[in-house]
Amino acid sequence: MRSIKKVFMKLAVCDARDYKRLQTIGDSLMKLSVTDFSFHKRPNENKKSWHEHRVNQISVSNLAKLGKEFGIEGLMTSTSWVPDEYKLGVTSPRKTMEDPLKANRKQIAECVTALCGMCLIIYGPYKARKFLKDLKLDVLTTKPIMKLFKRIL
Numbered sequence: 001m002r003s004i005k006k007v008f009m010k011l012a013v014c015d016a017r018d019y020k021r022l023q024t025i026g027d028s029l030m031k032l033s034v035t036d037f038s039f040h041k042r043p044n045e046n047k048k049s050w051h052e053h054r055v056n057q058i059s060v061s062n063l064a065k066l067g068k069e070f071g072i073e074g075l076m077t078s079t080s081w082v083p084d085e086y087k088l089g090v091t092s093p094r095k096t097m098e099d100p101l102k103a104n105r106k107q108i109a110e111c112v113t114a115l116c117g118m119c120l121i122i123y124g125p126y127k128a129r130k131f132l133k134d135l136k137l138d139v140l141t142t143k144p145i146m147k148l149f150k151r152i153l
Contacts, residue, residue, distance in 0.1 A: 026116030033139040064105035067112040
């Protein structure tokens with residue numbers, strides 16, 4: 001989780017154009033990784049079932065659910081950091097916490113895809129796939145041994 005916080009802080013510095021670029025990279029990585037999983041783990045199924053599996057894995061609702069479970073929503077939400085004594089119209093400091101802002105499902109899913117793109121750029125493909133595996137997406141983190149080569153050896 002510590003490395004994800006580091007990646008998230010770098011992501012927070014990005015402007016809108018770079019954020020969209022990272023989303024595109026992350027989306028491509030997720031599609032490739034889930035398709036690779038389907039190809040190697042479900043070789044007898046047809047392309048339609050591979051496509052449906054990929055769509056279900058990379059849907060906004062699934063990415064938002066997995067992002068919440070992983071704790072990404074907590075990194076996205078924030079509260080007012082200005083102390084009460086510096087706010088206009090407040091005479092004495094209060095001890096109550098303000099409610100955090102809520103991120104909607106689409107924002108969480110976009111953040112997850114951008115984090116995947118940032119992980120790929122910073123750490124490389126192996127750790128990026130490991131991050132996807134930690135998110136509980138169906139991806140391979142090791143190279144599968146082809147059955148043909150096993151027969152030859």
